[in-house]
Amino acid sequence: MSTINKIAELAKVSRTTVSRVINDSPNVSDAARSRVLKVIEETGYVPSEQAKSLRTKKTKVIGVILPKISTETSSKIVSGLDEVLAPFGYQILLASTNLQKEKEIEFLHLLKVRQVDGIILVATNADESLVKEILQLKKPMVVIGQEIPGVSNVLYGDYHAARDLVSLMINKGHKKIAFIGVDESDVAVGVKRKKGYLDVMQENKLTIEDQWIQKGIFDIDSGYDAMKKILDKSTTIPTAVFAVTDRLAIGAMQCLKEKGFVIPEDIAITGIGASELSQYVTPSLTTVDYLNKQAGREAAKIILQSIQQEEYSINKINLEYRLIERNSL
Amino acid sequence: MSTINKIAELAKVSRTTVSRVINDSPNVSDAARSRVLKVIEETGYVPSEQAKSLRTKKTKVIGVILPKISTETSSKIVSGLDEVLAPFGYQILLASTNLQKEKEIEFLHLLKVRQVDGIILVATNADESLVKEILQLKKPMVVIGQEIPGVSNVLYGDYHAARDLVSLMINKGHKKIAFIGVDESDVAVGVKRKKGYLDVMQENKLTIEDQWIQKGIFDIDSGYDAMKKILDKSTTIPTAVFAVTDRLAIGAMQCLKEKGFVIPEDIAITGIGASELSQYVTPSLTTVDYLNKQAGREAAKIILQSIQQEEYSINKINLEYRLIERNSL
DNA sequence: CTGTTAGCGCGTTCAT
DNA sequence: ATGAACGCGCTAACAG
Numbered sequence: 001m002s003t004i005n006k007i008a009e010l011a012k013v014s015r016t017t018v019s020r021v022i023n024d025s026p027n028v029s030d031a032a033r034s035r036v037l038k039v040i041e042e043t044g045y046v047p048s049e050q051a052k053s054l055r056t057k058k059t060k061v062i063g064v065i066l067p068k069i070s071t072e073t074s075s076k077i078v079s080g081l082d083e084v085l086a087p088f089g090y091q092i093l094l095a096s097t098n099l100q101k102e103k104e105i106e107f108l109h110l111l112k113v114r115q116v117d118g119i120i121l122v123a124t125n126a127d128e129s130l131v132k133e134i135l136q137l138k139k140p141m142v143v144i145g146q147e148i149p150g151v152s153n154v155l156y157g158d159y160h161a162a163r164d165l166v167s168l169m170i171n172k173g174h175k176k177i178a179f180i181g182v183d184e185s186d187v188a189v190g191v192k193r194k195k196g197y198l199d200v201m202q203e204n205k206l207t208i209e210d211q212w213i214q215k216g217i218f219d220i221d222s223g224y225d226a227m228k229k230i231l232d233k234s235t236t237i238p239t240a241v242f243a244v245t246d247r248l249a250i251g252a253m254q255c256l257k258e259k260g261f262v263i264p265e266d267i268a269i270t271g272i273g274a275s276e277l278s279q280y281v282t283p284s285l286t287t288v289d290y291l292n293k294q295a296g297r298e299a300a301k302i303i304l305q306s307i308q309q310e311e312y313s314i315n316k317i318n319l320e321y322r323l324i325e326r327n328s329l
Numbered sequence: 330m331s332t333i334n335k336i337a338e339l340a341k342v343s344r345t346t347v348s349r350v351i352n353d354s355p356n357v358s359d360a361a362r363s364r365v366l367k368v369i370e371e372t373g374y375v376p377s378e379q380a381k382s383l384r385t386k387k388t389k390v391i392g393v394i395l396p397k398i399s400t401e402t403s404s405k406i407v408s409g410l411d412e413v414l415a416p417f418g419y420q421i422l423l424a425s426t427n428l429q430k431e432k433e434i435e436f437l438h439l440l441k442v443r444q445v446d447g448i449i450l451v452a453t454n455a456d457e458s459l460v461k462e463i464l465q466l467k468k469p470m471v472v473i474g475q476e477i478p479g480v481s482n483v484l485y486g487d488y489h490a491a492r493d494l495v496s497l498m499i500n501k502g503h504k505k506i507a508f509i510g511v512d513e514s515d516v517a518v519g520v521k522r523k524k525g526y527l528d529v530m531q532e533n534k535l536t537i538e539d540q541w542i543q544k545g546i547f548d549i550d551s552g553y554d555a556m557k558k559i560l561d562k563s564t565t566i567p568t569a570v571f572a573v574t575d576r577l578a579i580g581a582m583q584c585l586k587e588k589g590f591v592i593p594e595d596i597a598i599t600g601i602g603a604s605e606l607s608q609y610v611t612p613s614l615t616t617v618d619y620l621n622k623q624a625g626r627e628a629a630k631i632i633l634q635s636i637q638q639e640e641y642s643i644n645k646i647n648l649e650y651r652l653i654e655r656n657s658l
Numbered sequence: 659c660t661g662t663t664a665g666c667g668c669g670t671t672c673a674t
Numbered sequence: 675a676t677g678a679a680c681g682c683g684c685t686a687a688c689a690g
Contacts, residue, residue, distance in 0.1 A: 004668060016669085016670085016676070016677055032675080046438070046442050049443045049444065050379075050383055050443070050667075054380055054383055055667085055668055055670085056669075056682095061422070070408035070622075071404070072399075075399040092422070094411065094423055096411050096415070109375070110420075280609060293399075332682090333683060343661045345661060345662085345685085346660065348686090358659060361660080376684070380683030380684040382684090384683085385685070386666080
């Protein structure tokens with residue numbers, strides 16, 4: 001690996017001049033410039049980002065904290081991020097919490113120490129401890145998926161999407177609608193989507209049996225289990241089920257099919273997420289598309305902007321979503 | 330951001346001593362150590378990885394080059410990588426080529442300039458230009474998915490998996506088996522899997538009509554198109570189709586269903602990949618599971634090892650695979 | 659046990 | 675137009 005010094009030596013100039021040539025600043029004689037360029041060419045020299053960063057305090061790296069790497073949501077977001085970041089020469093440094101909340105804070109620090117230029121956090125909670133850390137981080141950052149005061153956010157329309165879906169079910173004539181949710185430490189998915197459901201039910205003066213409300217943990221199996229509980233424990237079997245994620249919904253569908261229910265005739269079902277799966281299960285799932293890739297793009301734009309202008313303006317974006325009506329309802 | 334100098338000053342010792350305390354090397358008096366620790370505690374000082382890297386030539390970062398971020402294969406591999414890398418304090422720097430071959434080489438350089446400790450390349454071709462670059466890179470590296478001489482590889486059992494699948498079809502009584510492949514610049518998927526198919530067909534003295542062999546480009550739609558061509562152009566309609574990826578197979582299934590064929594009674598079909606989709610389509614798809622997460626884990630182990638021992642031993646691993654028999658055959 | 663002295667590879671004044 | 679000198683924050687060799 002050749003260094004700037006070696007180039008200077010070979011080209012018989014000072015390091016400074018080499019540096020000038022590289023960053024094509026003015027005040028270099030054509031003679032000197034061409035000598036330097038020639039040597040650079042010959043040696044295949046490339047300046048070390050490493051050392052450059054140490055001086056400039058810029059790394060051209062954006063840290064991304066994900067709850068889990070291997071999910072459709074995550075990979076679409078990252079894909080969207082990369083799409084707008086890459087053309088500007090930024091790269092993505094990944095950190096996965098594997099759903100352990102403490103790690104979100106841990107990685108926040110780690111990324112800061114690594115001197116990333118900005119941090120994008122795909123959050124699964126809005127706990128006080130996390131909020132506190134975020135606010136004192138003093139780095140350009142964007143939180144996706146959870147509303148956190150004092151920082152830029154890219155948010156999904158959780159409440160309204162849930163409302164739309166439940167309203168749609170009611171319009172189709174359903175009155176007995178069950179709910180499969182997730183833990184409420186996840187404000188966006190656990191609280192807001194539930195509220196959307198509860199509000200619409202109440203506005204329509206529909207009653208909800210206690211056992212119609214169950215919880216899962218984001219995977220297909222837990223959707224299955226939740227559905228089983230609803231079926232086993234309810235006094236009245238509902239005619240429709242609103243699950244807060246596609247996977248939960250698909251698990252529920254599995255359970256229903258096994259028990260011999262016909263979807264949507266006996267029991268209708270809807271999810272959220274527009275996962276690829278939702279399109280190919282039978283019957284295809286009515287769901288809402290959250291445009292995760294778009295979320296990534298928006299977050300990237302915000303972070304670039306906030307890196308440039310050096311001032312931490314806070315930016316709140318509410319993403320569009322798209323209701324996809326299919327055959328499960 | 331406080332620096333080591335400030336800490337030294339506050340603790341009334343030299344930078345060296347502070348450094349010693351941080352890296353808990355011996356030869357520090359308890360008095361000095363505790364003074365330093367106290368100051369560190371108070372100031373919340375954390376050494377800059379940045380500067381440390383400049384000295385030690387180690388960044389604790391592994392560069393990962395992917396053909397596309399947002400695919401099940403990629404995200405599982407990355408997930409496997411992270412699983413073994415994270416506990417050792419390594420992080421992943423992402424680079425996506427978006428299926429542009431030239432970018433593979435470009436990123437190889439970029440990652441080197443960024444001084445990553447190692448590079449993992451999920452390759453989609455084994456072109457000469459790429460091989461050449463890899464060999465002169467002088468960095469610990471592992472290539473996943475394509476066999477490249479002179480570097481460590483983690484390989485899927487492309488040839489044998491294809492053989493197994495086609496053999497299985499023949500055992501089930503099929504004699505007229507069509508094939509949906511991909512471009513042959515992708516040696517693993519394009520060439521090896523095809524060879525598995527051709528060899529088994531020949532060994533069983535089964536003839537193949539020209540039009541039974543079609544190509545797609547990895548996505549569902551192109552599987553659909555390929556199937557359409559087979560149906561439209563063949564003199565004899567085959568009784569089974571072997572697609573080299575699940576997505577291709579699922580696209581083909583869509584086409585068959587539309588045309589009124591019953592799967593697997595009229596025409597059977599198989600894929601490769603064990604995508605989540607394959608499990609939930611109707612009928613569920615017979616496929617082989619390539620254990621991508623395991624591929625990531627293995628690659629990570631190799632790279633860690635080759636970073637430690639400082640010698641670039643080359644390591645070839647052939648991954649296990651698992652045939653999953655379901656209802657499409 | 660401790661501090662001094664040197665760089666790692668680069669960008670940046672500030673003279674010349 | 676050019677280079678000397680300095681410093682980014684840290685580790686490491688060498689004296690003491």
